Amino acid sequence: MSKLEGYWKANVSLIRNLLIVWALVSYVFGILLVEPLNNIRLGGLPLGFWFAQQGSIYVFVILIFYYAWKMDQLDRQYDVHE
Amino acid sequence: MSVEAWTYLLVGLTFALYIYIGYASRVRETAGFYVAGRGVPAIANGAATAADWMSAASFISMAGLISTMGYDGAVYLMGWTGGYVLLALLLAPYLRKYGKYTVPDFIGDRYYSHTARAVAAIATIFISLTYVAGQMRGVGIVFSRFLQVDIATGVIIGVAVVAFFAVLGGMKGITWTQVAQYTVLIIAYLIPAIAIANILTGNPIPQLAFTFSDLVNRLNQIQVDLGFTEYTKPFQGKPMIDILAITLALMVGTAGLPHVIIRFYTVPDVRSARYSAGWALLFIALLYTTAPALAAFARYNLITTLNGKTLEEVRQIDWVAKWEKTKLLAFADKNGDGRITFAPGPAFVIKGGKPDFNEPNPKSRNEVYIDNDIIVLSTPEVARLAPWVIALVAAGGLAAALSTAAGLLLAMSSAISHDIYYRIFRPGATEGQRLLAGRIVILLAVILAGYFGVNPPGFVAQVVAFAFGLAAASLFPAILLGIFDKRMNREGAIAGILVGLIFTAVMIGMMRAPQIFGAPAPVIPNLFGISAEGVGVIGMILNFVVAYLVSRATPPPPEPIQRLVEDIRIPKGAGQAAEH
Numbered sequence: 112m113s114k115l116e117g118y119w120k121a122n123v124s125l126i127r128n129l130l131i132v133w134a135l136v137s138y139v140f141g142i143l144l145v146e147p148l149n150n151i152r153l154g155g156l157p158l159g160f161w162f163a164q165q166g167s168i169y170v171f172v173i174l175i176f177y178y179a180w181k182m183d184q185l186d187r188q189y190d191v192h193e
Numbered sequence: 194m195s196v197e198a199w200t201y202l203l204v205g206l207t208f209a210l211y212i213y214i215g216y217a218s219r220v221r222e223t224a225g226f227y228v229a230g231r232g233v234p235a236i237a238n239g240a241a242t243a244a245d246w247m248s249a250a251s252f253i254s255m256a257g258l259i260s261t262m263g264y265d266g267a268v269y270l271m272g273w274t275g276g277y278v279l280l281a282l283l284l285a286p287y288l289r290k291y292g293k294y295t296v297p298d299f300i301g302d303r304y305y306s307h308t309a310r311a312v313a314a315i316a317t318i319f320i321s322l323t324y325v326a327g328q329m330r331g332v333g334i335v336f337s338r339f340l341q342v343d344i345a346t347g348v349i350i351g352v353a354v355v356a357f358f359a360v361l362g363g364m365k366g367i368t369w370t371q372v373a374q375y376t377v378l379i380i381a382y383l384i385p386a387i388a389i390a391n392i393l394t395g396n397p398i399p400q401l402a403f404t405f406s407d408l409v410n411r412l413n414q415i416q417v418d419l420g421f422t423e424y425t426k427p428f429q430g431k432p433m434i435d436i437l438a439i440t441l442a443l444m445v446g447t448a449g450l451p452h453v454i455i456r457f458y459t460v461p462d463v464r465s466a467r468y469s470a471g472w473a474l475l476f477i478a479l480l481y482t483t484a485p486a487l488a489a490f491a492r493y494n495l496i497t498t499l500n501g502k503t504l505e506e507v508r509q510i511d512w513v514a515k516w517e518k519t520k521l522l523a524f525a526d527k528n529g530d531g532r533i534t535f536a537p538g539p540a541f542v543i544k545g546g547k548p549d550f551n552e553p554n555p556k557s558r559n560e561v562y563i564d565n566d567i568i569v570l571s572t573p574e575v576a577r578l579a580p581w582v583i584a585l586v587a588a589g590g591l592a593a594a595l596s597t598a599a600g601l602l603l604a605m606s607s608a609i610s611h612d613i614y615y616r617i618f619r620p621g622a623t624e625g626q627r628l629l630a631g632r633i634v635i636l637l638a639v640i641l642a643g644y645f646g647v648n649p650p651g652f653v654a655q656v657v658a659f660a661f662g663l664a665a666a667s668l669f670p671a672i673l674l675g676i677f678d679k680r681m682n683r684e685g686a687i688a689g690i691l692v693g694l695i696f697t698a699v700m701i702g703m704m705r706a707p708q709i710f711g712a713p714a715p716v717i718p719n720l721f722g723i724s725a726e727g728v729g730v731i732g733m734i735l736n737f738v739v740a741y742l743v744s745r746a747t748p749p750p751p752e753p754i755q756r757l758v759e760d761i762r763i764p765k766g767a768g769q770a771a772e773h
Contacts, residue, residue, distance in 0.1 A: 115759070115762075118762075118763065119762050122762075123677075126282045126283065129278070129282060130278070130282065133275065133278045137271045137275050137440065137444075138437060138440070138441075141267060141271055141440075142267075142427075142433065142436055142437055142440065143433070143437075145264070145427045146427060149425070149427070153404065154404040154405035155403075155405060155406055155407045155408065155409050155410055156403070156404050156409055156425065157425050159427070160264055160267075160425040160427070161404065163264060163267035163270070163271060163427075164259075164264070164266070164267050164270055164485040165400065165403070165404065165482055165485065167270075167274075167275065168270060168271070168274045168478050168481055168482050169478070169482070171275055171277060171278050171474060171478070172471065172474050172475050172478050174278050175277060175278060175281040175282075175467075175470050175471040175474055176468075176471040176475075178281060178282055178467065179281070179467035179468045179470075179471055182286075182464075182467055186464070186764055191763040191764055191765045192464070192764060192765065193462045193463070193464065193764060193765055193766070193767060
């Protein structure tokens with residue numbers, strides 16, 4: 112059982128870290144800090160606006176594939192894969 | 194060929210394709226009917242999920258909403274996509290491992306209670322019904338404009354097509370039809386966006402044209418000149434707290450939508466469930482990163498096409514004349530100069546949430562009324578693209594509406610026929626009886642959806658937002674706690690769902706009293722600045738708090754349930770756990 116507890120703990124801490132990034136790009140960069148970030152420009156767009164309407168979506172896609180890939184490794188490491 | 198001829202041709206061809214796929218994948222057993230036999234590859238499930246979930250609201254209304262909201266439109270962009278991160282990390286793999294048919298199945302088993310199962314089934318039906326109403330209105334809009342038939346006829350055609358592939362093919366038919374529908378809808382969305390990006394900026398990739406050209410700067414300048422605020426300026430229509438609440442409500446709501454969750458039951462194993470969430474979001478992101486670009490392009494085009502022109506001049510433009518006839522576009526020459534003025538504020542007096550076209554609004558200089566729903570549908574015409582592109586957009590809008598309607602109908606049907614009829618009332622029902630019940634319920638649900646299409650309860654995107662609030666406040670916390678909190682028990686979960694659902698429904702009812710009950714004014718306009726679209730977040734927090742407190746004051750769940758929770762946390766053995 113302790114092996115499975117280790118697997119679950121590693122999974123939960125991976126989820127926690129990825130959710131921190133998720134909250135950072137959307138709630139923090141896209142909403143809470145949008146006004147100060149808008150003083151910086153990315154191409155033709157203010158940066159805060161870019162995070163709110165484009166950037167956060169790109170990051171979300173990367174987060175999910177990273178999670179799936181990382182969990183593949185964890186599954187094999189703890190021998191719980193199919 | 195004319196736009197109408199192209200539309201008949203493309204809509205006819207795509208409908209024939211959907212019906213053929215529905216017929217080719219007809220099913221005879223319940224596993225095929227409810228979970229497509231669990232053989233759907235991750236990438237196909239990703240495409241099906243994307244079509245399932247991207248509704249008429251995403252396709253038809255969203256870019257229009259963003260176009261008028263500017264920055265504030267980010268609530269839909271981040272809210273609807275961010276939910277997939279929650280779904281992929283917190284729900285999908287575990288629900289696949291659990292491996293039954295529906296969301297109420299999991300909640301009923303995990304909380305060892307038919308009451309919990311019934312509450313979850315009712316929440317599922319409630320959410321899906323709210324949502325399907327919006328889809329049928331979408332079908333009605335597309336038909337009435339492009340096929341020049343009345344809305345009722347259009348809805349009946351749509352209902353007949355959905356009924357055919359959903360009743361016959363169940364989840365299997367729906368899945369493969371949705372893969373085809375995704376292809377149709379994304380092509381239909383991207384072609385005009387690419388053409389317009391290219392015309393306006395010389396860069397054919399909408400995302401890059403949006404970010405790296407000076408078009409948005411020019412739009413900002415035009416807006417300021419006309420007396421609006423800059424397009425990119427945040428918090429113009431909603432305060433920051435409401436933006437936060439709506440974004441979170443839409444994220445959590447997406448993760449809790451029953452018709453999306455059941456799509457993750459159709460893949461072969463836990464690993465595929467994780468990857469298919471990634472594919473789903475990638476396919477969705479193709480549309481969702483294009484939409485804000487299209488929104489800005491459309492606004493720029495509309496203003497520069499209409500502002501300052503004479504009424505006579507614009508009425509000679511084909512699309513202006515057609516949309517004016519549908520009352521989704523209207524002009525009021527208030528200053529009597531014969532020219533159109535774009536300015537902030539509503540052009541007509543708003544009564545009961547809708548503009549009264551006989552009464553120009555004296556408080557605003559604005560002379561143009563544009564329904565949000567026509568932005569995407571009219572964009573190709575505004576940019577004078579070829580007639581076949583315009584027809585393609587009509588086919589894409591129908592694909593978006595029909596695929597989501599089908600997914601919702603199946604979620605409703607399985608909640609009634611599987612969870613309520615079979616699991617609660619007739620556990621002895623044979624395979625054949627269960628299939629028949631599923632098909633009868635889908636048929637009834639289709640007819641009900643058709644009724645809502647003819648008598649639409651409100652604006653597409655707004656109605657859909659309600660469904661998300663309800664999903665956020667009821668199902669999401671119960672599923673999440675069921676997986677991550679081993680100590681969560683029956684009493685806590687039921688109390689939480691009921692409090693979250695009732696609170697949110699009552700709040701939305703009070704805040705939207707004019708639209709829902711025809712009251713002269715809302716009972717309360719908002720809660721601490723949070724509007725009806727975001728109030729599901731408070732419902733969700735209440736759900737979590739009540740569930741925690743009640744569960745800790747009552748006995749822990751029985752030993753086998755705790756083992757069930759341990760079991761769903763590991764991927765191994767998902768294949769065998771499939772049968773009841």
